Amino acid sequence: MSNPQILLKARPAGRPGPEHFEFVESAMPAPGRGxxxxxxxxxxxxxxxxxRMDDTASYAAPVALGGVMEGECVAEVLESQHDGFAPGDWVRGARGWQGFSAAHGSSLVKIPKDGGGVSHSAYLGVLGMPGTTAWVGVxxxxxxxxxxVFVVSAASGAVGGVAGQIARKYGCRVIGIAGGPEKCRYVKDVLGFDDCLDHRGDLPAALDAACPDGIDVYFENVGGPVQEAVLPRMRAFGRIAFCGSVATYNTRPLPPGPNLSILTRRKLTLQGFIVSDHPxxxxxxxxxxxxxxxxxSLKFKEDVVEGLQNAPDAFVGLLEGKNFGKLVIKI
Amino acid sequence: MSNPQILLKARPAGRPGPEHFEFVESAMPAPGRGxxxxxxxxxxxxxxxxxRMDDTASYAAPVALGGVMEGECVAEVLESQHDGFAPGDWVRGARGWQGFSAAHGSSLVKIPKDGGGVSHSAYLGVLGMPGTTAWVGVxxxxxxxxxxVFVVSAASGAVGGVAGQIARKYGCRVIGIAGGPEKCRYVKDVLGFDDCLDHRGDLPAALDAACPDGIDVYFENVGGPVQEAVLPRMRAFGRIAFCGSVATYNTRPLPPGPNLSILTRRKLTLQGFIVSDHPxxxxxxxxxxxxxxxxxSLKFKEDVVEGLQNAPDAFVGLLEGKNFGKLVIKI
Structure with a gap:
């Protein structure tokens, strides 16, 4: 038996492609004490x-060239040299783009063997990092x-969909922004947002119509032209939670942003955050x-792709909004 | 006797000039009850x-065309129909660019007749709106x-100079940014900042040298290229107090700003504020x-221009950094 792995082969200058990844079959790992x-x-x-594919300082170290791509996994315990775990247990951990790994028990969180009423993969999405990110950000x-008035971009995504549903529980009027009619319908009809606007249309006009008195809270997942449309519509004392800016993750150099003098005029607060700072x-x-x-009262949707070897393509599609729901690879 | 006034004659598209103001001699105001x-x-x-010269929504209504330009004054009471004031009292109030006015007593704040150890005009600067702005912002x-590490732009100005001195009292290392060697020397030698950088030089390099480990707090008064140089040097969890952006007050349309994806990576908080929200x-x-x-332990400098008729020119110069110290008109 061997361990399938996907390595970072080269650092992309913009959009990643197959040439930046390498699929290898490595030796099976052997668990040590603990x-x-x-x-x-x-x-x-x-x-x-x-x-993580870039070699620039960020809140976390980059993946090394030739190293296994990083990522959270849900996994089954095959063997254990740790008192807290037994074969057959299910766990979540940052174990990377690979089929097997040996991990210290202290780095893992147990999840219910039977999923506890949801799919095991839900612990990577709605109950995992993206869901917790939404919870912290809101x-x-x-x-x-x-x-x-609460606006959230990438509203059909793993973070945005949860963020908007949490904001609904606060008693906010929640307006999603998503790409295309199918996603927008899902956000309104399934997730229960008050409205969802298609950023492929005339977003400034749609925002004016949906939020005639402006926006109090914006949950920012995308950056780019959506950010530009939202910022001038923020109401006095508004808050923007800067979760991410997927629209420009592949853009080098980074494009300019909006003029910030509106921060003073409207007394806005813009705050970036990373969920790992909120243990x-x-x-x-x-x-x-x-x-x-x-x-x-909480809905979610998964976009499950089969096969580790398909992870690079699925990931490139994710950066371009091609997934519909939380993207997970079934290994 | 007549009342000299400066009116807003036309709304400037960019830089204001004499054509946007009108000097008139009006009838003396007569105080009513209270x-x-x-x-x-x-x-x-x-x-x-x-x-206030623009006709766009901001945190305060614009000055009307033909209206008296707004501004805070220090004034002497000539007559009183209000129990709390007597002739000879000194007050501060938002009384506009004019020689006389009739004001309700409730809109005025008394200041010491003898200045209480400082000049009367100090109640417009270090002890007035700019000083309070610095206090709130810090x-x-x-x-x-x-x-x-605390960085403040327009460091020799009415707000920046006070902000940096307050930050010194917190035990911060305070780096000012100002325009020209004379202002920089004053900020270091008189105000006692740890350092002051000339934005007319290579500011990015100067910041790297002065703040090799980055910046924790930036007190933003100017916007523009200074903002662009400071933002990428902010340290994780840094805060930026958005007080103003005088570098672009005359620029139409507003230039773009920096890309904001760094807010997430560095977990930054950018917050705009207006001192009047903090009574x-x-x-x-x-x-x-x-x-x-x-x-x-607190120093300040005034730039006193004599004569109300010189207010428009002095104001235009202020927007271009030509003043040195808090600009006041002696009427």
Missing amino acids: EVLLRHRFLSLDPYMRG TEIGRPKPGD LAWPVWRERGAAWLRDG | EVLLRHRFLSLDPYMRG TEIGRPKPGD LAWPVWRERGAAWLRDG
């Missing part, structure tokens, strides 16, 4: 991984109030999100 | 007034910690600033 041998069942693909950064939020969200999934 | 007749002794000129928005800070600063002036 470690477990994992069989990875699902791999999460998320936009932040594009940043509750700690955007801090909406009942009656606020205490994870267990809170895991519990609250799970309860809302059980009572049916 | 009002006092004021003889204005000093008029404050501040960059925010450029915004204490409530920038929230520095001892050991932080409780005014008396606090008046007391604390006065104490620091008395003990010699």
Whole structure:
């Protein structure tokens, strides 16, 4: 038996392609003391991984050239040399784009063997990093109030879809922004947003119509022209939670942004955040999100691609909005 | 006797000039019940007034065409129909670019007849709106910690000079940015900043040398290329207090700004503010600033121009950084 892996072969200057990845079959890992041998069942693909392909300082170190691409996995324990784990347990951990790994038990979080009422892969999405990101971004950064107008971009995505549903629970009027009529319909009809605007249309006009009195909270996932359309429509004392800017992850050099003098005139607060800086939020969200999934008030959608070897293509598509729902690789 | 006034004659498209102002001699105002007749002794000129000349929505209504230009004054009471004021009292109030006015007593703040150890005009600067702006921007928005690297632009100006001195009291390393060697020397030698960089030189390189580990707090007064140089040098969890952006007040349309994806990567907070939203800070600063002036630990400089008729030229110069110290008109 061998361990399939996807390595970072070269650093992309803009859009990544097959030439930046390498699929290899490596030797099976052997667990040491305190470690477990994992069989990875699902791999999460998320936009932040594009940043890890660059060799520039960011909030986390880049993936080394020739190193295994980083990513969260849901995995099954095959062997254990750690008291807390037994074969057959299911766990989540940052185990990378590969089929197997040996991991110290302390780096893993157990998840219910039977999924606890949701799919195992949900622990990579709605109950994982993206869901927790939405929880932190809304509750700690955007801090909406009942009656606020809350706008979220990439609204059908893994983070945006959850963010908007949390804002609905605050009593906000929630307006999504998504790409194309199918995603917009899903955001309105399934996720229950008050409205969803197609950024492929005339977004400034659509925002004026949907938010005639302006926007109190904007949950920013995309940057680019969507950001440019939203900023001048922010209301006095508005907050923008800067979660990401997937629209420009492949753009080098980075394009200019909006003029910021409006920050003073409107007394706006723009705040960037990274979910890993908020460790205490994870267990809170895991519990609250799970309860809302059980009572049916929280919806999610997965876009499952089969086969580790398809991860690079799926990832490139993710950066271009081609996925529909949380993108996971079934290994 | 007549009342000299400067009116807004036309709205400038970019840089204001003499053609946008009109000097007139009007009838003397007559105070009604609860009002006092004021003889204005000093008029404050501040960059925010450029915004009031535009006919666009901002945090305050624009000056009407043909209306008296707005501004804070220090004035002497000539007559009083208000129990709280007597002839000979000195007050501060938003009384406009004119020689006299009739004002309700409730709109005025008394200042010491003898100045209380500082010039009367100081109540328009270090102890007035600009000083309070610095106090709010540092204490409530920038929230520095001892050991932080604190950068402030327009460091020799009415707000920046006070902001940096307050940050020094927090135990920050304070780096000013100013235009030209004379201003930079003043900021270092008189105001006691740790360093002051000339933005007319190679500012990115100067910032790298002065702040090799990055910047924790930036007090933003100017926008433009200075902002562009500072933003990429912000340290993780840094804060930017957006007080103003005088570098682009005359620029139409507004130029683009920096790409904002760095907000997420560095977990930055950018917050705009207007001092009038913080009414409780005014008396606090008046007391604390006065104490620091008395003990010699707070310095300020005034640029006094004689004659109301010279206010338009002085104001245009202010927007171009030609003043040196807090600009006031002696009427």
